[in-house]
Amino acid sequence: MHVRVNAAISADGKLSSRRREQIAISGDDDFDRVDRLRAESDAVMVGVGTILADDPSLTIDSADRRENRREKGLAENPARVVADSHIRTPPNATVLDDSAETYLLVSEAAPSDFVAQMEEQDATVIATGENRADLAGAFDELQSHGIERLFVEGGGEIIFSLFEEGLVDRLSVFVGSVVIGGRDAPTLSDGDGFVEDFPQLDLERVERVDSGVVLEYDVPA
Numbered sequence: 104m105h106v107r108v109n110a111a112i113s114a115d116g117k118l119s120s121r122r123r124e125q126i127a128i129s130g131d132d133d134f135d136r137v138d139r140l141r142a143e144s145d146a147v148m149v150g151v152g153t154i155l156a157d158d159p160s161l162t163i164d165s166a167d168r169r170e171n172r173r174e175k176g177l178a179e180n181p182a183r184v185v186a187d188s189h190i191r192t193p194p195n196a197t198v199l200d201d202s203a204e205t206y207l208l209v210s211e212a213a214p215s216d217f218v219a220q221m222e223e224q225d226a227t228v229i230a231t232g233e234n235r236a237d238l239a240g241a242f243d244e245l246q247s248h249g250i251e252r253l254f255v256e257g258g259g260e261i262i263f264s265l266f267e268e269g270l271v272d273r274l275s276v277f278v279g280s281v282v283i284g285g286r287d288a289p290t291l292s293d294g295d296g297f298v299e300d301f302p303q304l305d306l307e308r309v310e311r312v313d314s315g316v317v318l319e320y321d322v323p324a
């Protein structure tokens with residue numbers, strides 16, 4: 104599987120403010136770039152923290168891109184994947200609507216009534232790991248459902264876990280010309296953080312977009 108991570112951060116590295124509400128850090132051109140990356144993917148993934156904060160649809164905005172996918176025999180929207188070890192996805196979350204397939208990555212401790220409720224809403228539940236979704240195992244399972252190109256949009260907890268497990272192939276970051284600040288505001292990569300063996304990145308491209316820049320990195324194995 105090929106895993107691309109993308110996010111928009113402030114000049115001081117924040118994904119949002121300490122209120123954890125969605126903030127428009129990038130502009131129309133960057134949202135269009137993200138829409139293109141969604142259209143080139145088999146699935147778009149976020150952590151449940153992002154579902155709770157933003158309630159995103161994770162679908163493709165552009166009618167032309169959806170039509171292109173249909174012409175290629177693909178579903179008009181990529182599948183949606185939510186990492187939700189502790190079962191916090193609300194039953195009325197937009198990702199559970201019928202505009203695309205949805206997968207929930209839970210731990211083996213997920214209660215069966217939650218699994219049944221999500222399956223009633225046509226979500227596919229993948230249980231791996233004792234107390235936290237085992238992302239590598241879950242990705243193997245996603246591959247068996249035909250998901251080869253996975254596009255991860257955040258947030259900071261899930262991005263850290265993916266780096267920690269060596270699962271990231273590509274990273275693109277929009278850096279906006281704004282300062283958000285706040286020791287409790289989420290950053291691009293949160294979790295416990297690294298103290299050694301920091302993942303190294305190869306900077307491949309820098310491009311001005313909107314009033315910021317997009318940094319495009321390869322992540323060597």
Ligand SMILES: NC(=O)C1=CN([C@@H]2O[C@H](COP(=O)(O)OP(=O)(O)OC[C@H]3O[C@@H](n4cnc5c(N)ncnc54)[C@H](O)[C@@H]3O)[C@@H](O)[C@H]2O)C=CC1
Nearest residue numbers: 110111119123150151152153186188257258259260261264
């Ligand atoms: N500016 C941007 O591009 C974006 C900003 N955001 C912002 O980020 C914030 C949400 O980020 P976070 O709170 O970090 O939440 P997150 O979206 O990274 O979700 C973290 C949650 O995922 C679940 N999870 C399941 N399996 C996991 C695993 N193996 N490893 C880690 N987590 C696992 C846990 O319940 C954990 O609490 C919001 O403020 C949102 O607005 C989110 C996406 C993009």
Ligand SMILES: Nc1nc(O)c(N)c(N[C@@H]2O[C@H](COP(=O)(O)O)[C@@H](O)[C@H]2O)n1
Nearest residue numbers: 111126127128129157159160161162256
């Ligand atoms: N690329 C980008 N730029 C920003 O400024 C942002 N705040 C975000 N946030 C993420 O965008 C997604 C919105 O999803 P929908 O359009 O509702 O499907 C979601 O993942 C946000 O967290 N992204």
